[in-house]
Amino acid sequence: MMPHQRLRRRGADPARTLAYQVLRQVTADGAYANLATHQALAEAGLDARDAGFVTELVSGTCRLQGTYDRIIAAASGRKPGSLQPELLDVLRLGTHQLLSMRVPQHAAVDAGVELAAAHVGEKVAGLTNAVLRKVAARDLDAWIAELTRHEDALGALATRTHHPRWIAAEYVALLGDEAEAALAANNVNPAPTLVVRPGLAEVAELEGDPTRFSRFGARRPGNPADVPAVREGRAGVQDEGSQLVAAALAAVDPAPPGPWLDLCAGPGGKAALLAGLAMASGETLVASELAEHRARLVQQGLRAYTGANAPVTLCADGTRPAWADGAFAKVMADVPCTGLGALRRRPESRWRRRPADLDELVGLQRRLLTSALRAARPGGVVAYVTCSPHTRETVEIVLDVLAASATPVERLRTADLLGVPDAAREGGWSAQLWPHRHGTDGMFMALFRVGH
Incomplete structure (x- = not known):
């Protein structure tokens, strides 16, 4: 019997089936939950209620995955790694419905059994039923107390x-x-935050509530593509923290004349904001990105800027620059990182990342900051940014690179220039945004002026 025939016979519903398919992409193929969900929903044609159910089911299951695995292990008497991966994902989805969603127990258990039979095999239906019933015997608080x-x-x-x-x-x-x-x-899913492209749109066009600190943004629940300015490329989606660090670099004065550089521009949110601010200053932004597919995303995000001083996109390696030293007046180095400051938007990341990942990342971060400092002309301004608060990716990187720099580098009063209360770190020469304090992603920033 073909899987789709079993699906009809067992009655597995389309929303849960779609959530299962997306979760398999995340756990088996390394997909990002938010992107995989968005793509699946765009193709599925579900109504708004079912689309919301799928979104919560996937994101919530990914966010609590480590906790759910421990609960499943206790309920089944088996280590998660000993279960079939497909069955484990079914049990994770069922556990989320039972412990964190307003789904009646019988509905969650029956749906889990149907999903397991349709996608794993009839022989696991009994095991699925038994495990989910044991999960349902306690609420989440009681399970946490037990664990x-x-x-x-x-x-x-x-x-x-x-x-x-x-x-x-x-x-x-x-x-x-x-x-x-x-x-x-980190467990609270934020509403989408929109941002204007300076000179191309006004905040009122975003049809949302203006952001608390950024003068360029607004928060608006729902599909950003419903906003005409977003569809037309005159606005985009960008966390307020990301907006703030781009705006802080742009606002540093004095700075020498000359083009600006976004060293690691993909996927393009900061580049799009910086491009408009550079054009307003009579300068051009060069947006550089190593990965070709991400460079295309950057170019797409910049498409609405035309005419004099329009931004330029390069596909280039920031550690092996395609430009001469001292070529730029302002440089943004938003380096690859663990993303520990964006866990509310990337629910799977906390379980996917390992401490060993830092060993590889910090070497790259040092090289990129070193390259950024070399790219700045005398008197130029450099921003080092990560979406992580981890000390190894932030303060330690800065201190190590500055200690090894052959050129004098002045640390600026970043917290003052950022202009956000309660964001000072290391006495104020760096700044740290936090979701619980500021309602933004956990962005770190340090600003420097390169000497002669």
Whole structure:
């Protein structure tokens, strides 16, 4: 019997089937949950209610995946790795419905059994039923209490807030007693934040509530493509924190005349904002991106800018620059990072990342910041930005690179220039945004002026 025939016979519904297919892309193929969900929904033609159900089912399951795996292990008596990956994803989806959504127990269990039979095989239907019924015997708080009975304070914090221990440890080191609120904020899915392309659109056109700190943005629930300015490329989607760091670099004065550089421009949010601000200053932005597909995204995001000083997109390696030293007046180095500051938008990242990832990333980050400093002309301004608060990716990178620099580099009062309250880090020469404090992604920024 073909899978689709079993699906009709068992009655597995389209929304849960779609959520299962997306989750398989995330867990088996390394897809990003938000992008895979968006693409699947665009092709599926579900109504708004079912689309919302799929979105919550996928994002919520990914966000609490580590916690759910421990619950499934306790309920099944098996380690998650010993279960078929397809079955494990069915059980994760069922667990999320039972413990974190307003889905009646019988509906969640029956739907899980139907999904397992349709996509894994009839022989696992009984196991699926038994495991999900054991999961349903406790609510989430009771499961958390059970899981944390023998854990130390840090382990209990990590479990309560649904993070790996190593991430919770870094938050505690940075925030102390404030860490729990910060970790909890990573579990709140934010409304889309829109941004104008300066000179091409006004904030009123975004049809949302103006952002708290950025003068370029607005928050608006729903599909951003419903906004005409977004469809036309005169506005886009960009977190407020990302808007703020781009605007802070643009606003630094004095700075020498000359073009601006976005060193790692993909996927293009900061580049699109910087391009408009550069044009308003009579300058041109050069947006450089190593990966060809991301360079195309950058170019698409810049498509509405035309005429004099229109931005230029390059596909180039920032560590092996295609430009001469001292070519740019302002340089944005928003470097690849763990993304620990954007966990609320990338729910799968907390379980996908490992501490060992830092070892590879920090070397690249050092090379990119070094390249950015060399690209700036005397008196030029450089911004080092990551979407992570982790000390190894932020403060340590800056101090290491500046210590090794042959050219004098002045650290600017970044927190003052950013203009956001309660964002100062390291005495103010750097700044850290936080979801729980500022309602933004957790962006780190440090600004420098390159000497002669």
